[in-house]
Amino acid sequence: MSHISLQCVNCRASFPANMSRLLCDKCQAPLDVFYESPGGKSDAGGESAPRMPKPTHEGSVMVTLGEGDTPVVELTKVGKLLGSERLYGKLEFLNPTGSFKDRGSATLISVALELGVAEIVEDSSGNAGASIAAYTARAGIKAHIFAPAGAPSNKIRQIRVYGAEAHLVEGLREAATQAAVEFYRKNDLLYASHNLSPYFVEGTKTFAYEVFEQFADGLPAHIVMPVGNGSLFIGAWKGFQELKAGGHIGGIPTLHCIQAQAVRPIVDAFQGRQWSAEDAQPTVAGGISVANPPRLSQVVAIVRASGGQALAVSESEILRWHGLLSAQEGIYAEPTSAAAFAGVDALIRQGHIGSGDLTLVPITGFGLKDTTEY
Amino acid sequence: MSHISLQCVNCRASFPANMSRLLCDKCQAPLDVFYESPGGKSDAGGESAPRMPKPTHEGSVMVTLGEGDTPVVELTKVGKLLGSERLYGKLEFLNPTGSFKDRGSATLISVALELGVAEIVEDSSGNAGASIAAYTARAGIKAHIFAPAGAPSNKIRQIRVYGAEAHLVEGLREAATQAAVEFYRKNDLLYASHNLSPYFVEGTKTFAYEVFEQFADGLPAHIVMPVGNGSLFIGAWKGFQELKAGGHIGGIPTLHCIQAQAVRPIVDAFQGRQWSAEDAQPTVAGGISVANPPRLSQVVAIVRASGGQALAVSESEILRWHGLLSAQEGIYAEPTSAAAFAGVDALIRQGHIGSGDLTLVPITGFGLKDTTEY
Numbered sequence: 001m002s003h004i005s006l007q008c009v010n011c012r013a014s015f016p017a018n019m020s021r022l023l024c025d026k027c028q029a030p031l032d033v034f035y036e037s038p039g040g041k042s043d044a045g046g047e048s049a050p051r052m053p054k055p056t057h058e059g060s061v062m063v064t065l066g067e068g069d070t071p072v073v074e075l076t077k078v079g080k081l082l083g084s085e086r087l088y089g090k091l092e093f094l095n096p097t098g099s100f101k102d103r104g105s106a107t108l109i110s111v112a113l114e115l116g117v118a119e120i121v122e123d124s125s126g127n128a129g130a131s132i133a134a135y136t137a138r139a140g141i142k143a144h145i146f147a148p149a150g151a152p153s154n155k156i157r158q159i160r161v162y163g164a165e166a167h168l169v170e171g172l173r174e175a176a177t178q179a180a181v182e183f184y185r186k187n188d189l190l191y192a193s194h195n196l197s198p199y200f201v202e203g204t205k206t207f208a209y210e211v212f213e214q215f216a217d218g219l220p221a222h223i224v225m226p227v228g229n230g231s232l233f234i235g236a237w238k239g240f241q242e243l244k245a246g247g248h249i250g251g252i253p254t255l256h257c258i259q260a261q262a263v264r265p266i267v268d269a270f271q272g273r274q275w276s277a278e279d280a281q282p283t284v285a286g287g288i289s290v291a292n293p294p295r296l297s298q299v300v301a302i303v304r305a306s307g308g309q310a311l312a313v314s315e316s317e318i319l320r321w322h323g324l325l326s327a328q329e330g331i332y333a334e335p336t337s338a339a340a341f342a343g344v345d346a347l348i349r350q351g352h353i354g355s356g357d358l359t360l361v362p363i364t365g366f367g368l369k370d371t372t373e374y
Numbered sequence: 375m376s377h378i379s380l381q382c383v384n385c386r387a388s389f390p391a392n393m394s395r396l397l398c399d400k401c402q403a404p405l406d407v408f409y410e411s412p413g414g415k416s417d418a419g420g421e422s423a424p425r426m427p428k429p430t431h432e433g434s435v436m437v438t439l440g441e442g443d444t445p446v447v448e449l450t451k452v453g454k455l456l457g458s459e460r461l462y463g464k465l466e467f468l469n470p471t472g473s474f475k476d477r478g479s480a481t482l483i484s485v486a487l488e489l490g491v492a493e494i495v496e497d498s499s500g501n502a503g504a505s506i507a508a509y510t511a512r513a514g515i516k517a518h519i520f521a522p523a524g525a526p527s528n529k530i531r532q533i534r535v536y537g538a539e540a541h542l543v544e545g546l547r548e549a550a551t552q553a554a555v556e557f558y559r560k561n562d563l564l565y566a567s568h569n570l571s572p573y574f575v576e577g578t579k580t581f582a583y584e585v586f587e588q589f590a591d592g593l594p595a596h597i598v599m600p601v602g603n604g605s606l607f608i609g610a611w612k613g614f615q616e617l618k619a620g621g622h623i624g625g626i627p628t629l630h631c632i633q634a635q636a637v638r639p640i641v642d643a644f645q646g647r648q649w650s651a652e653d654a655q656p657t658v659a660g661g662i663s664v665a666n667p668p669r670l671s672q673v674v675a676i677v678r679a680s681g682g683q684a685l686a687v688s689e690s691e692i693l694r695w696h697g698l699l700s701a702q703e704g705i706y707a708e709p710t711s712a713a714a715f716a717g718v719d720a721l722i723r724q725g726h727i728g729s730g731d732l733t734l735v736p737i738t739g740f741g742l743k744d745t746t747e748y
Contacts, residue, residue, distance in 0.1 A: 064447065065445070065465075065704055065705065066447050066465055066468070067445075069443070069445070071440020071443070073439055073440050077512075077514075091439075091440055094440070094470065096465065096468065096704070096705070097704075097706065098742060133704075134700075134704035134705075134706070135704055136704075137700065137701055137702065137703065138451075138702075140451075153745075154528070154742060154745055158706060158741070161700045161706050161741060162701060162704055163700065163701035326508075326511065326535045326536050326537065327511055327535075327536060327537035328511065329511065329512055330439055330470070330471075330508035330509055330512035330536055331439065331470070332535050332536065366472070366740075367532070367535060368472060368532065368740065368742035368743060369742060371527075371531055
């Protein structure tokens with residue numbers, strides 16, 4: 001893939017693009033896709049529609065299930081309860097497997113298909129695993145998905161329905177990662193970790209391009225996201241950066257990162273507090289229960305660069321907003337997605353978001369995926 | 375609602391538009407929305423985009439969750455297994471509550487809101503109930519949903535999550551209808567039956583307008599649908615009829631109706647065989663398990679008018695195509711949706727669909743809604 005290279009997010013060291021390199025040789029930080037000739041610029045100097053640079057080559061077969069182009073709806077009633085007059089939700093759960101992860105999987109698996117990969121290994125708490133399983137099924141690639149044995153049964157069933165081999169691992173989320181790493185090394189397979197692979201976050205940047213189109217009269221002032229590993233958070237930032245570099249937008253929305261108090265490595269890092277993976281507690285927000293996110297520093301840097309906040313919310317607040325979202329707005333989200341609304345509540349009360357500020361929340365996963373009774 | 379009236383689908387008798395009239399006074403057949411001045415025509419005589427007539431008035435608040443605009447994807451591998459070179463799926467399960475029913479609910483509940491309705495009664499095997507529950511939640515209307523006690527637990531949970539009151543009724547699907555009728559009469563409430571209400575099928579016609587846009591180079595020759603009561607089937611026909619009347623299309627795709635052998639009142643009526651509701655057997659295709667569909671004659675007439683077929687498929691064929699759809703294409707549908715692919719198989723083998731014919735299947739409901747192990 002001659003038009004791209006991989007760049008360390010920390011020391012900026014550059015490496016030739018391939019799929020097996022996931023970390024920087026020099027500092028062991030994750031990598032991002034780097035375009036040799038900057039994209040996002042249009043011929044007419046910002047007037048025409050932006051061209052989004054992609055890691056695949058022109059003419060390649062793209063693996064797609066129609067992901068993206070998710071609807072944006074106004075949340076009048078939840079907005080009123082929160083004290084926001086201009087609150088919108090982007091229904092990311094209306095992606096083909098029921099979560100935003102499909103944006104990343106489509107790009108990751110398209111690159112894998114282009115390179116002739118036949119078999120991959122991935123680990124996931126559920127949503128990314130189901131997503132990768134669907135896209136590999138479509139591409140004809142065999143997938144091994146390592147998931148915590150305690151993941152919601154609907155998610156594990158979904159992984160298997162797509163024909164992937166689900167390897168259930170007892171213990172914390174990290175035990176599934178460790179088992180996946182042992183397995184891919186032992187069997188000499190490709191480790192297509194959605195947390196590490198630069199192609200996955202490259203795929204999620206489509207979110208920003210859609211927000212640009214859907215808010216043609218003016219971008220949201222704030223975007224508030226639930227963050228586990230931060231793949232949507234980082235992808236959105238990348239997309240907005242490209243749009244800015246291309247002269248299509250003047251400024252970038254303020255990006256706020258919300259975690260559960262039970263698992264808050266990024267929030268603690270942002271606030272300068274000590275965090276240890278052993279501090280992690282069980283949380284209803286399983287999709288952001290990532291005790292040791294490999295892209296932590298990258299997320300913290302983006303929060304700072306965009307002028308946002310990182311804050312943690314309680315289990316009871318997550319469940320409260322989860323219930324209000326469905327009963328008031330008719331939106332059935334995963335509890336994970338509701339964490340962002342608990343976050344908006346705190347951000348408004350703390351004065352970081354004004355009542356008249358246009359605020360957008362991606363609603364990341366379908367409630368049907370996690371029918372645990374809390 | 376002065377621009378519309380209600381017209382009997384059988385004797386064409388006309389009635390003033392309201393929400394409580396569900397059947398013709400004279401012959402007890404269901405009603406359709408009738409526009410006083412025919413819509414669908416564009417000023418430029420077919421050149422510009424079609425204008426879809428709606429039962430709501432201009433300036434009314436529409437109750438929307440971003441339904442519709444579902445993606446169309448090519449099904450190369452399943453097509454090859456079926457012997458079709460041009461097979462496409464329209465992912466109707468990527469509607470806000472996970473099924474195509476949201477098209478109907480959006481229109482039905484928008485009309486209810488316009489008329490100031492505060493409380494409604496509905497009966498459903500699950501998907502329509504969840505959909506009505508979501509849209510009433512958003513509109514601030516109280517909903518009583520009567521469902522069979524044996525409906526999948528994920529669907530019943532979903533109804534309750536939106537804050538609707540779920541009334542579970544033991545026995546066949548029809549027992550839920552009977553209980554709903556008794557309840558609305560006793561409590562003098564509006565019966566917003568999605569099977570009977572003319573506004574529900576009026577909402578599903580958006581499907582046809584989207585197919586027209588998405589297949590701008592040429593409409594599908596065949597559309598194959600799983601049919602229970604036929605709300606999507608009838609709505610699609612209405613939409614295509616409007617597009618034809620407006621001069622936007624020359625012909626209408628052939629519409630084929632697929633039912634489970636276990637519950638096949640429409641197929642038997644089409645084929646001139648006797649059917650009794652007592653003949654109904656349990657089926658994995660719960661979404662089309664309607665033993666006594668009130669719009670049966672209307673569906674049969676559409677199948678004939680479009681030159682299509684109505685045929686029934688076995689449980690094992692439904693489950694076989696359900697598995698192939700997920701493992702080969704990465705599409706996790708309800709078993710109900712897979713019945714249509716078993717139908718395509720039979721239609722190709724019987725020579726009704728040619729291998730080169732452009733064929734479209736709406737994939738009606740999300741697999742996450744029914745996680746029963748078969």
